[in-house]
Amino acid sequence: MKFSSFISYMSVLLIVCLSFAAQAIDTGRSNLNMRPGVSGISNQVYDLHMLMFYVCIAIGVVVFTFMFYSMVVHRKSKGAKAANFHENLTVEVVWTIVPFVILIFMAVPAAYTLIDMEDVSKPDVTVLVTGSQWKWHYKYMDNDVEYFSVLATEQGQIRNQLTKTQNYLLEVDRPLVIPTGKKIRFLITSDDVIHSWWMPDFAIKKDANPGFINEAWTNVNSPGVYRGQCAELCGKDHGFMPIVVVAKEPAQYDAWVAEQEAIAQRARDEEQRLLSMNMSMDELMSQGEKVYGAVCAACHMPNGEGLPGVFPALKGSALALEDIPGHIRIIVEGSPGTSMASFAKQLTMSEIAAVVTYERNAWGNDTGDIVQAKDINAIMYGKE
Amino acid sequence: MVSTTDTTHSGDHDADTQDHVASDHIDDHHHHEAPYGISRWLLTTNHKDIGTLYLWFAFIMFLVGGAMAMVIRAELFQPGLQIVEPNFFNQMTTVHGLIMVFGAVMPAFTGLANWMIPLMIGAPDMALPRMNNWSFWILPFAFLILLSSLFMEGGGPAFGWTFYAPLSTTYSSDSTALFVFSVHIMGISSIMGAINVIVTIFNMRAPGMTYMKMPLFVWTWLITAFLLIAVMPVLAAAVTMVLTDKFFGTSFFDAAGGGDPVLFQHIFWFFGHPEVYIMILPAFGIISQIVPTFSRKKLFGYASMVYATGAIALLSFIVWGHHMFTTGMPVEYEIFFMFATMLVSVPTGVKVFNWVATMWRGSISFEIPMMFAIAFIVLFTIGGLSGLMLAIVPADFQYHDTYFVVAHFHYVLVTGAIFSIMAAVYYWLPKWTGKMFDITLAKWHFWCSLVSVNVLFFPMHFVGLAGMPRRIPDYALQFADFNKWISVGGFAFGLSQLIFLALIIKACRHQGESVSSQVWDGAEGLEWEIPSPAPYHTFETPPIVR
Numbered sequence: 001m002k003f004s005s006f007i008s009y010m011s012v013l014l015i016v017c018l019s020f021a022a023q024a025i026d027t028g029r030s031n032l033n034m035r036p037g038v039s040g041i042s043n044q045v046y047d048l049h050m051l052m053f054y055v056c057i058a059i060g061v062v063v064f065t066f067m068f069y070s071m072v073v074h075r076k077s078k079g080a081k082a083a084n085f086h087e088n089l090t091v092e093v094v095w096t097i098v099p100f101v102i103l104i105f106m107a108v109p110a111a112y113t114l115i116d117m118e119d120v121s122k123p124d125v126t127v128l129v130t131g132s133q134w135k136w137h138y139k140y141m142d143n144d145v146e147y148f149s150v151l152a153t154e155q156g157q158i159r160n161q162l163t164k165t166q167n168y169l170l171e172v173d174r175p176l177v178i179p180t181g182k183k184i185r186f187l188i189t190s191d192d193v194i195h196s197w198w199m200p201d202f203a204i205k206k207d208a209n210p211g212f213i214n215e216a217w218t219n220v221n222s223p224g225v226y227r228g229q230c231a232e233l234c235g236k237d238h239g240f241m242p243i244v245v246v247a248k249e250p251a252q253y254d255a256w257v258a259e260q261e262a263i264a265q266r267a268r269d270e271e272q273r274l275l276s277m278n279m280s281m282d283e284l285m286s287q288g289e290k291v292y293g294a295v296c297a298a299c300h301m302p303n304g305e306g307l308p309g310v311f312p313a314l315k316g317s318a319l320a321l322e323d324i325p326g327h328i329r330i331i332v333e334g335s336p337g338t339s340m341a342s343f344a345k346q347l348t349m350s351e352i353a354a355v356v357t358y359e360r361n362a363w364g365n366d367t368g369d370i371v372q373a374k375d376i377n378a379i380m381y382g383k384e
Numbered sequence: 385m386v387s388t389t390d391t392t393h394s395g396d397h398d399a400d401t402q403d404h405v406a407s408d409h410i411d412d413h414h415h416h417e418a419p420y421g422i423s424r425w426l427l428t429t430n431h432k433d434i435g436t437l438y439l440w441f442a443f444i445m446f447l448v449g450g451a452m453a454m455v456i457r458a459e460l461f462q463p464g465l466q467i468v469e470p471n472f473f474n475q476m477t478t479v480h481g482l483i484m485v486f487g488a489v490m491p492a493f494t495g496l497a498n499w500m501i502p503l504m505i506g507a508p509d510m511a512l513p514r515m516n517n518w519s520f521w522i523l524p525f526a527f528l529i530l531l532s533s534l535f536m537e538g539g540g541p542a543f544g545w546t547f548y549a550p551l552s553t554t555y556s557s558d559s560t561a562l563f564v565f566s567v568h569i570m571g572i573s574s575i576m577g578a579i580n581v582i583v584t585i586f587n588m589r590a591p592g593m594t595y596m597k598m599p600l601f602v603w604t605w606l607i608t609a610f611l612l613i614a615v616m617p618v619l620a621a622a623v624t625m626v627l628t629d630k631f632f633g634t635s636f637f638d639a640a641g642g643g644d645p646v647l648f649q650h651i652f653w654f655f656g657h658p659e660v661y662i663m664i665l666p667a668f669g670i671i672s673q674i675v676p677t678f679s680r681k682k683l684f685g686y687a688s689m690v691y692a693t694g695a696i697a698l699l700s701f702i703v704w705g706h707h708m709f710t711t712g713m714p715v716e717y718e719i720f721f722m723f724a725t726m727l728v729s730v731p732t733g734v735k736v737f738n739w740v741a742t743m744w745r746g747s748i749s750f751e752i753p754m755m756f757a758i759a760f761i762v763l764f765t766i767g768g769l770s771g772l773m774l775a776i777v778p779a780d781f782q783y784h785d786t787y788f789v790v791a792h793f794h795y796v797l798v799t800g801a802i803f804s805i806m807a808a809v810y811y812w813l814p815k816w817t818g819k820m821f822d823i824t825l826a827k828w829h830f831w832c833s834l835v836s837v838n839v840l841f842f843p844m845h846f847v848g849l850a851g852m853p854r855r856i857p858d859y860a861l862q863f864a865d866f867n868k869w870i871s872v873g874g875f876a877f878g879l880s881q882l883i884f885l886a887l888i889i890k891a892c893r894h895q896g897e898s899v900s901s902q903v904w905d906g907a908e909g910l911e912w913e914i915p916s917p918a919p920y921h922t923f924e925t926p927p928i929v930r
Contacts, residue, residue: 031862032846034782041778049779056769064762067740071758076680076747083745086682095737096730103726106776111719113778118715133555158858160464168463169860188712193551194645196710196785200851205781207711209646210550211639214712231710231785231853233544235555236471239856307471309538309557336640339555 035200038226038247039218042203044113055106059099117203120215123185125178131188131195131208131230132341134237134298138176141187145260148346149174150294151240158240170227175244179253180220188214191341196232199243205231220247235339236310237298267348274350274373281357281370288358291351296359299339304363311339315363324369327356328379349376426521429513430920431498432816437520438495439809443888445487445527446802450878452480457874460867465858473857474542475534481545485663486570487527489797492805493666494519494577497605500812501581503911503918504599506590506927511583519576526569533559533566544855546656547622549637549648553629564627571616578612581605590910592929596690599909600683603690604669607697611658611665614701618655622648646711653704661700663797665693667764667804668735671757673909674811675739678754679746680906685738692731692738699728709780718777725775729768736765751904752826756807759834760800767795770845785855788848794841806833806884813888814903818917819896825887832880839873 036046074080126141139146152171156162178184188197190208198205202218220226228243248256279287293302296314300306304315314320319327331352334342343352350373360369419427428434455476459467468476498516502509510516534540538557541547552560585606589598598606625648628634635641637648668689676683683689705713705721713721739761748754770792774780783789806829813821843866848854852863859867890896902912910929914922 031850031866034849035851045778045782048776049773049782052773052776052779056772060765060769063736063740063765067743067758067761070740070743070746071748074679074743074746074748076749080745080747082679082681082747084681085745086684086686086742087688088741091741092685092688092734096734099730099733103729107723107726110722110776110778114718114722115715117778117781118718158465160466164463164861166861169858193555194548198785198853200782203778203782205710205784207646209639209712211645212712228851229853229856233474233548233551233855235551236474236542238474239470239853239858307538309536309559310471337554 037201037203038220038222038224039202040221041113041117041218042201044116045203048110048113051109052106055102059102117216120185120217122183123217124182126185126187127176127178128187128189129176129197129208130191131197131234131241132191133193133235133339134230134241136172136176136197136241136243137191137345140257143257143261144264145257146264147174147260149176149244151242153240167227169240170229170242170244172242172244175225175246177246177248177253177256178218178220179250180223180247181250183217183219186216186218188216192339193234194232195230195234195241197228197243198231199226199228199245201226201228202245207232223247223249236307271348271350271373274348275377276374278372279350279353281361284354284357284370285361287351288354288356289362291347291355292358292362295343295346296355304359304365314359315365320359320365321367324356324360324371324375325379327360328352328371328376331356332376332380344380349373349380352376427517429509429517431502431510431513431516432918432920434510434516434520435495435497435499436816438491438498441520441523442488442490442492442495442805443885445483445491447881447885448531449480449483449488450881452476452483453874454878456480457871459857460859461871462868463859463861463864468857470857471539471542474544474855475540477855478541478544478547479530479534482530482541482567483527484797485545485659486567486574487523489663489801489805490574491523493605493608493663493801494574496601496666496670496805496808496812497577497581499816500911501584501602501605502588503815503914503922504602504909505585505588505593506910506923506929507584507588508921508923508926510580511588512580515576516580519573519580522569523573526566526573529562529569530566533562536562546652547626548652549626549629549645552626553637556630560630561627564623567623568620571620574612575616578609578616581609582613590923590926590929596687597929599669600672600686600689601666601669604665604672604693607693608662608665611662611697611700615655615658615662618651619659622651622655625651646708649708649711650704653707654701656707657704658697658700660793660796661696663801664764665696667760667801668693670804670808670811671739671760672735674753674757674807675742675761677811677904677906677908678751678757679743679748681742681746683738684741684744685734688734689738692734695731696728699724699731703728706775706780709777710784722775722777726772729772729775732768736761736768747906751810752821752823752830753807753811753904755830756803756810759830760803760807763795763799763803763838767792767800770795783848785853786848787844787852787854790854791841791844791848794844798841799837803833809888811904812911813891814899815911815916815918817891817894817896818898818915819891819894820899821891821896822887825883825890829880829883829887832883833877836873836876836880840870840877841873843870843873 034046034049036043128139128141130137135148135150137148149172152173153169154162157164157168188206188208189212190210192210195208196205197208202220204216204218206214206216224247226245226247230238230241299311300314304313306313319330330340332342332344334340353371353373353376356371357369359365360367425433425437455468459473498510536559538559540559541563543552543556585602625636629636629638635643637643637645639645672683672689703721703725705717706725709718774783774789774792810821810826847863847866850862852859899916901915903916910927
């Protein structure tokens with residue numbers, strides 16, 4: 001059989017691949033290659049990546065040149081007669097030693113960068129990052145600021161009913177805010193399964209392990225909005241828990257922190273005020289629907305029917321029809337050994353009251369029950 | 385390397401090649417009545433029958449797992465959720481991985497081992513034929529259990545083929561129990577298959593077939609079998625702990641009970657990394673058989689090939705941490721695993737250099753098996769080089785769990801392991817059937833597969849580097865163009881395998897030109913000295929190898 005065309009086809013294929021690769025080199029900020037990022041470390045990582053890439057290309061070119069030369073010249077159809085050699089100690093030693101040297105040449109700078117990356121000492125700002133299904137929680141350890149950060153893309157866009165906007169799936173309701181030019185330390189953990197906090201522009205990817213705390217750090221050199229995603233499969237909505245970080249000049253950052261602390265204080269005052277107030281059924285239902293859609297619907301589904309065998313239904317369930325304290329307690333405390341987490345931290349008492357009322361009166365669960373913030377307070381703190 | 389002086393191996397069976405199966409059985413003095421129909425296959429202890437069963441099973445599983453990949457690629461054709469819900473998408477990625485690893489690649493290699501190892505070492509059969517039957521026939525049940533779990537309430541396993549705890553324990557559906565038992569059965573099957581390979585090679589080599597005369601395929605399988613025996617029990621331990629954590633209240637992987645979720649990953653990858661080499665070492669063996677045949681030249685560096693295989697196997701036990709660089713392991717361990725992982729590329733490089741040196745100044749022709757072997761060398765090397773990049777820890781933080789990794793392991797497993805299996809099937813099919821397969825169809829199969837597989841997997845490098853995580857059912861808009869191409873490549877690659885199916889069916893109906901016992905004019909080794917098709921019983925009198 002003659003396949004001289006074999007070689008030309010293979011060459012064409014290789015050239016196509018290499019030209020793709022060459023394009024990747026040309027366009028540093030394209031959709032083809034890693035981004036250099038915005039920290040000193042991320043730039044070092046990018047340089048390591050490109051160094052490795054060029055070394056690999058060089059190795060590939062050398063090996064394949066020999067192989068393709070042989071395929072062209074040493075063809076039976078061209079009358080090539082097979083030589084008789086089948087070993088050569090010198091050559092074999094050389095091609096064992098040379099790759100070894102190349103490896104050292106690549107691994108040593110990598111090790112130095114790595115040691116820098118893992119040095120989390122002397123931070124200026126520390127943020128506790130907690131993953132849970134399927135959102136991130138940020139707590140500033142030096143300030144009275146903490147909040148959840150969840151996907152902001154509308155369901156309509158995901159379900160192809162609305163036009164997808166520019167930051168589709170990469171936008172959140174409340175981004176993490178950090179100052180530029182400061183060493184930021186991230187303490188990373190999880191409340192349920194393993195997540196992974198990945199911010200490509202900082203070259204940080206660190207797993208959030210339940211029950212353990214990992215550390216990472218960055219020092220961002222230019223203000224801007226940076227986007228990443230959860231990188232470890234964490235269940236149904238793993239693809240829908242993005243990370244957005246806004247880096248601000250230190251002065252603007254300080255102003256932001258002060259503003260957030262004031263907002264947090266006002267929210268606590270409001271919470272106290274609402275404890276002594278009764279909301280109407282309509283108010284509770286409309287607020288409850290909002291909370292349910294944002295927090296509960298991911299698992300229990302917008303129609304309250306859950307996912308059979310995975311997430312229980314609330315529609316027609318004994319819990320939502322009968323036992324009010326049990327209903328409140330499972331939201332406040334979670335249910336150990338299941339996916340049901342505690343929402344005491346994420347929701348205010350009035351929000352919990354609203355969502356409990358909603359669940360007891362939506363989708364045909366017409367109990368007529370009204371639950372107020374003070375009922376939640378009673379369960380949580382054991383007082384009226 | 386190997387020459388036979390005594391070719392009385394198949395005795396009176398040589399006379400009848402037309403209907404060898406029936407006649408062999410009737411003549412056979414130490415067999416009882418030959419079963420026929422379905423019971424022939426259910427009760428068979430013949431290594432060739434069992435090899436055929438394994439190969440067909442692997443092919444069917446390859447198509448089933450491929451169908452799941454088509455579901456995945458259809459959903460990812462465009463951004464947004466169109467075809468399946470995220471929970472089902474996760475079941476597809478999980479079961480696709482499990483089926484391709486445990487149902488397609490591993491049984492295909494076991495099938496090739498069953499068929500070819502006795503023929504290559506001059507043995508009449510595998511050493512433990514009844515166990516051989518059992519190790520095959522439990523496999524269909526394992527996969528029936530796994531596939532049936534998809535129809536349970538709550539769906540099948542949706543936690544990735546790596547089943548990281550606690551996603552696979554506290555947070556999984558009840559079908560996890562079925563997953564666990566199915567993996568147990570697969571493990572038992574693999575261990576029995578491995579024991580059979582080792583016992584056969586240790587005890588049943590023909591006189592004169594010393595270890596350093598064994599064909600490379602036999603050597604690589606011997607080492608693979610030891611890896612299997614070493615790590616399949618570790619997998620069994622991992623799934624058992626998942627089972628007891630989920631259903632019996634233990635806390636191996638639950639920090640709240642004193643356990644550690646990262647412990648799971650250490651155990652899993654202590655199995656998982658050798659497992660990767662279990663799926664590639666026999667491929668190295670196959671390529672080392674094919675390249676010399678079509679270069680008409682002895683394999684360059686036989687001894688260094690054997691030592692390199694052993695070195696890769698040993699190194700495979702000390703590199704598992706490179707799957708876990710982002711778990712927060714201490715920097716000293718990260719550096720250790722980085723250096724150890726990079727070391728793997730030395731013996732692997734030796735293998736690639738040896739194949740090129742075998743071709744160098746050979747007399748090369750490009751028959752179908754050689755075309756697949758050359759594609760293997762080029763594309764496996766691309767996968768190996770991206771693996772080298774992944775070893776660099778700081779860069780791995782960026783690559784880990786992205787499509788760059790998906791591209792990497794599909795290059796080594798599809799254009800690596802699976803291309804080698806196809807090369808092996810084309811190489812030995814004429815020996816099995818006695819007829820040359822349909823070369824036109826084979827060429828179509830090769831070229832369609834080669835082009836589509838690169839359209840499928842090469843752009844995955846780009847979307848991975850640009851920031852697309854793996855195992856997501858929907859993605860940001862900047863990944864849309866490449867994903868469209870990837871899906872097109874995927875569908876084309878899937879359809880191309882139907883050409884292969886048609887070719888195999890034709891071959892099984894014994895259509896085509898009869899071939900000589902040597903089949904390929906550069907082929908050497910005992911398997912080419914028995915008639916084509918290989919009689920039902922071979923080497924009942926061992927050949928003598930000098």
